[in-house]
Amino acid sequence: MDDYQVILSPKAVGDLEAIVRYIASSNPEAARKLGQRLLEKTKELSQFPLKGQKVPEFDDPNIRQLILKPYRVVYRVEEEKKRISIARFWHSAQDNLEL
Template sequence: MDREIVWSRWASDDLVPVAEHISRDSESYAATIVRELVAAARSLRVFAERGRRVPEYDDPAIRELIVRKYRLVYRVHPNRVEVVRIIHGAREMPSSV
């Protein structure tokens, strides 16, 4: 079953500083990372449950994919997947998503 992919405001806002930070060293690498994050999110249309459960949250619907150094955190709904955050792996996860 193909699910709709929806980006939360927070996840969309997370992409900007990721791109800005990386582009200080390489604009092309920043574009590559953003493309990979977007592609990973799109790939969740089918078999969204393949990502691991996020250990910081006690909710089986909240999962993540690791894309290079970033955690693409998403919530699985019956007919859609909501990308909720993009967090650098070295950072603490917010208390709620």
Template sequence: MIIVWSRTAVADLEEVRRYIADDNPKAAQETALTILEAVEQLAAFPMSGRAGRVPNTRELVVTGTPFVIPYTVRGKKIEIIAVLHGARQWPMT
């Protein structure tokens, strides 16, 4: 499976990294790596995320972090929609 990150998801991940880095650069790097590694697992297990709150989406809960990754699976393509803090409202209204 091919994993494609939306521009929003890329910007979200960078924002998470920057926000955490303000207090702890090492933790920021570790968190970003944890998110990236979790997303990479979707290539082998695309249906491993829970059913999403938005129709036709799934949500990957990133273990050890407060982050949720909404994504879609279409054919052989997985699209990462966003990187959301679990407290953030989804879908966006």
């Protein structure tokens, strides 16, 4: 089986930058580690695209999430393109997930 290509949407990149910047203001080392852990989570999807669970807000089996508490890595499986599109890095305290 060919690995899926994992790409980050512009929104996901912005989310990740905002998360790291926020934490870095009080703990730069923790921010760096968290950023790395979130990105490592996304890499697992290249071989296991359906690893995550369906996102409750969306009735779509191709929109899935991985949980790295308190964050959700929300992604879309694009079967025909063999691609995983990381849509958002979402803090569980935030309301109204938007893709």
